[in-house]
Amino acid sequence: MSTTYADKTASATGKYVGRAVDRVDGPAKTTGEARFAAEYPYPGLAYAALVHATIPRGRLTAVDTAAALAVRGVIDVLTHENAPPMKPAPKVSFLDLSTLVSGTPVNYLATDEVHWNGQPVAVVVAETPETARYAASLVRPAYEELPAAVDFAAEEGNAVPQKGNLISEAAADKGDAPAALATAAHSVDLTFSTPPHHHNAIEPHATTAVWDGDRLTVHEAAQNIAWTRRHLAQRFGVPEKGVRVLSPYVGGGFGGKGSVWAGTLLAVLAARATGRPVRLALTREGVYHTVGGRTPSTQRVALGSDADGRLTALIHTSVSRTGRAGGMGEPITAGTRHLYASPNIHLRQNVVQLDLLANTFMRAPGESIGTFAVESAMDELACELGLDPIELRLRNEPDRDPVGGQRLAHRRLREAYALGAERFGWSTRDPRPGVMRDGRWLVGMGVATAYHPSMRMPANVTVRLGADGTVVVRCGLQEMGMGTATVQAQIAADELGVPLESVRFEYGDSDLPSGPGAGGSAQTASAAAGVLDACDKLRRTLLGLARRVPGSPLRGVRPEDLEARDGGLYHAGRGQTYAEILAAAGRGHVEAESRAGMLGFMVRTLRERRQWVRAATGAQFCEVRVDPDTMEVRVSRWLGVFDVGTVINARTAASQLRGGIVMGIGMALSEQTLIDHRDGRIVNASLSEYHVPVHADIPRIDVQWLNEPDSTMPLGLRGIGEVSITGAAAAVANAVRHATGRRVLDLPITLDKLMG
Ligand code: MOS
Numbered sequence: 073m074s075t076t077y078a079d080k081t082a083s084a085t086g087k088y089v090g091r092a093v094d095r096v097d098g099p100a101k102t103t104g105e106a107r108f109a110a111e112y113p114y115p116g117l118a119y120a121a122l123v124h125a126t127i128p129r130g131r132l133t134a135v136d137t138a139a140a141l142a143v144r145g146v147i148d149v150l151t152h153e154n155a156p157p158m159k160p161a162p163k164v165s166f167l168d169l170s171t172l173v174s175g176t177p178v179n180y181l182a183t184d185e186v187h188w189n190g191q192p193v194a195v196v197v198a199e200t201p202e203t204a205r206y207a208a209s210l211v212r213p214a215y216e217e218l219p220a221a222v223d224f225a226a227e228e229g230n231a232v233p234q235k236g237n238l239i240s241e242a243a244a245d246k247g248d249a250p251a252a253l254a255t256a257a258h259s260v261d262l263t264f265s266t267p268p269h270h271h272n273a274i275e276p277h278a279t280t281a282v283w284d285g286d287r288l289t290v291h292e293a294a295q296n297i298a299w300t301r302r303h304l305a306q307r308f309g310v311p312e313k314g315v316r317v318l319s320p321y322v323g324g325g326f327g328g329k330g331s332v333w334a335g336t337l338l339a340v341l342a343a344r345a346t347g348r349p350v351r352l353a354l355t356r357e358g359v360y361h362t363v364g365g366r367t368p369s370t371q372r373v374a375l376g377s378d379a380d381g382r383l384t385a386l387i388h389t390s391v392s393r394t395g396r397a398g399g400m401g402e403p404i405t406a407g408t409r410h411l412y413a414s415p416n417i418h419l420r421q422n423v424v425q426l427d428l429l430a431n432t433f434m435r436a437p438g439e440s441i442g443t444f445a446v447e448s449a450m451d452e453l454a455c456e457l458g459l460d461p462i463e464l465r466l467r468n469e470p471d472r473d474p475v476g477g478q479r480l481a482h483r484r485l486r487e488a489y490a491l492g493a494e495r496f497g498w499s500t501r502d503p504r505p506g507v508m509r510d511g512r513w514l515v516g517m518g519v520a521t522a523y524h525p526s527m528r529m530p531a532n533v534t535v536r537l538g539a540d541g542t543v544v545v546r547c548g549l550q551e552m553g554m555g556t557a558t559v560q561a562q563i564a565a566d567e568l569g570v571p572l573e574s575v576r577f578e579y580g581d582s583d584l585p586s587g588p589g590a591g592g593s594a595q596t597a598s599a600a601a602g603v604l605d606a607c608d609k610l611r612r613t614l615l616g617l618a619r620r621v622p623g624s625p626l627r628g629v630r631p632e633d634l635e636a637r638d639g640g641l642y643h644a645g646r647g648q649t650y651a652e653i654l655a656a657a658g659r660g661h662v663e664a665e666s667r668a669g670m671l672g673f674m675v676r677t678l679r680e681r682r683q684w685v686r687a688a689t690g691a692q693f694c695e696v697r698v699d700p701d702t703m704e705v706r707v708s709r710w711l712g713v714f715d716v717g718t719v720i721n722a723r724t725a726a727s728q729l730r731g732g733i734v735m736g737i738g739m740a741l742s743e744q745t746l747i748d749h750r751d752g753r754i755v756n757a758s759l760s761e762y763h764v765p766v767h768a769d770i771p772r773i774d775v776q777w778l779n780e781p782d783s784t785m786p787l788g789l790r791g792i793g794e795v796s797i798t799g800a801a802a803a804v805a806n807a808v809r810h811a812t813g814r815r816v817l818d819l820p821i822t823l824d825k826l827m828g
Pocket of ligand 1: 327591
């Protein structure tokens with residue numbers, strides 16, 4: 073029997089969990105007291121700047137550094153000819169998950185090979201950042217060019233079947249989907265395309281690296297400090313325990329800070345080579361050239377149904393790209409396995425390698441762009457059938473996993489759509505396209521389903537209670553602005569029955585017990601399991617101390633009957649405060665630890681995968697207004713109703729869910745990374761030319777959740793970091809279809825695609 077955590081809710085008084093608690097790190101951030109990776113002062117600090125290759129593929133024949141070295145204030149220029157060596161990146165293996173942070177296997181400055189346009193080929197270290205950047209502009213690499221494949225559209229025909237891995241299969245077959253499609257009463261068969269995207273966190277990547285002999289301290293903008301530490305120890309051949317990665321504040325990541333990229337490695341290398349503390353803060357353009365973004369995709373979705381709209385065939389195939397030097401095949405059809413009860417399903421993922429920077433994780437890799445295609449196709453099938461698009465989805469809602477047959481842990485999509493339809497006023501929608509108007513604007517309403525799997529990772533946590541009533545919770549996780557630090561403090565406060573103000577949560581330091589990464593929407597549940605376990609152990613320790621004291625009202629009380637409240641332990645109205653227990657026991661503090669081994673974790677994960685399919689889901693409702701002359705699209709209303717289990721903090725959860733929707737609107741209407749097909753150069757590597765939504769683009773976003781615990785998850789909570797970007801682009805496309813009668817298959821939906 074796999075563990076269920078439903079019982080773990082019993083001990084919580086619920087004073088803080090579920091409330092809209094202010095962020096514990098809010099004051100530090102708003103007053104500027106919070107220091108980010110590029111803000112740590114060190115005596116003798118030097119500054120590094122990168123020189124980027126300007127060809128997509130080839131070899132360096134020479135790097136002329138004379139002019140750069142002649143600039144006053146330049147300390148050194150490192151190239152493949154003089155840089156100290158780094159060890160090669162470890163091969164990615166699921167036996168050591170830390171290997172997942174190798175963004176690319178390219179061994180910077182240890183090779184004369186150029187693998188993408190923008191690859192760092194030299195590092196300038198100088199006394200000021202301005203000097204470093206100016207001198208970097210004077211470095212002249214010379215190349216021998218090799219033929220390169222950089223155009224996804226031209227190369228996608230060379231794609232090969234993608235390999236699956238432990239957490240994501242790359243193909244599925246159930247029944248005979250092509251045959252069922254051919255004989256279906258109704259069908260659609262559409263080909264979609266999505267462009268490359270970049271993360272654009274508000275804080276560009278930055279590293280401050282300091283060596284002291286073999287000991288290394290790195291201030292880093294990271295989503296996984298434990299794996300970053302291990303990676304750096306391996307690359308620089310030093311003991312892991314001598315490496316300390318500090319990342320207390322991170323200005324957004326979205327997956328872009330989930331790997332160790334060039335800036336981090338080269339800052340550490342430059343510090344070692346010069347014997348100085350070195351800071352390397354990437355420019356926005358530098359982020360584009362050294363941190364992988366999201367793959368472009370081409371996707372075919374073909375759906376067949378009977379006369380009533382019950383699916384008889386579901387086909388979803390995809391082509392994505394990686395880099396010839398690294399990257400991960402994006403699991404574009406991964407969500408489609410679980411969405412609809414079709415007797416015939418065919419899923420395939422294909423991938424082509426290009427001479428571009430490795431792609432990487434970006435918010436809901438797979439589901440973000442996969443749901444755009446599937447949920448657009450479902451909308452088109454609804455049009456074909458003359459059926460309401462919500463009704464079509466409800467008719468195909470599965471009772472068990474459509475491919476694997478497992479039980480669905482807590483799926484409430486029907487309820488999400490019912491609540492959403494009511495709240496959004498779906499019944500006011502005239503199903504005919506192009507007839508709803510607001511003055512001269514065309515009005516359209518669209519829906520789409522959101523889907524993202526719920527995962528957990530191992531987390532080690534300690535909890536310490538002092539005689540002064542202070543609780544210190546330690547876990548080396550990351551806070552990128554999502555509310556992580558706040559929600560874990562809320563959980564600990566409730567578990568121990570103490571005021572939130574007396575809980576200090578320490579995180580963002582690799583010297584702490586190793587925590588989960590901020591990725592896969594898994595961090596909150598992973599750490600919560602550790603906090604619950606450590607608090608449980610702490611209560612038992614306190615009870616043990618209390619029971620030893622003659623006359624204690626807790627003598628004879630069983631741990632499971634305890635109530636932690638008002639700064640103490642109680643049963644049936646009688647009990648003792650923690651201060652009394654510690655004083656009677658002559659102890660200054662007590663501490664408890666929760667440890668999670670990787671092996672046990674993997675075994676349990678695989679066993680659970682056979683039993684359960686677990687996911688956060690949601691119903692996205694979008695209303696657009698389209699100018700009938702210019703075809704300008706404005707999103708005018710949004711509602712997302714999510715089934716995400718227990719919500720720990722109403723404020724930070726709402727903010728997370730809204731953020732994903734904003735990113736989905738960007739994906740729908742404006743975001744695209746443009747690559748010069750001649751030389752593989754990113755041509756819009758800036759926020760002035762890569763258009764993320766701004767305030768004026770975003771209406772008030774109404775987010776709701778069903779707030780029913782998922783009994784298979786700690787405290788009944790599911791991750792919420794990614795689910796709300798999924799389905800969002802399709803909801804926009806479907807609303808545009810409703811407003812204009814035009815189905816746009818190619819993101820982003822720019823004016824030109826709606827004209828003529
Ligand atoms: Mo994410 S793409 O799991 O940071």
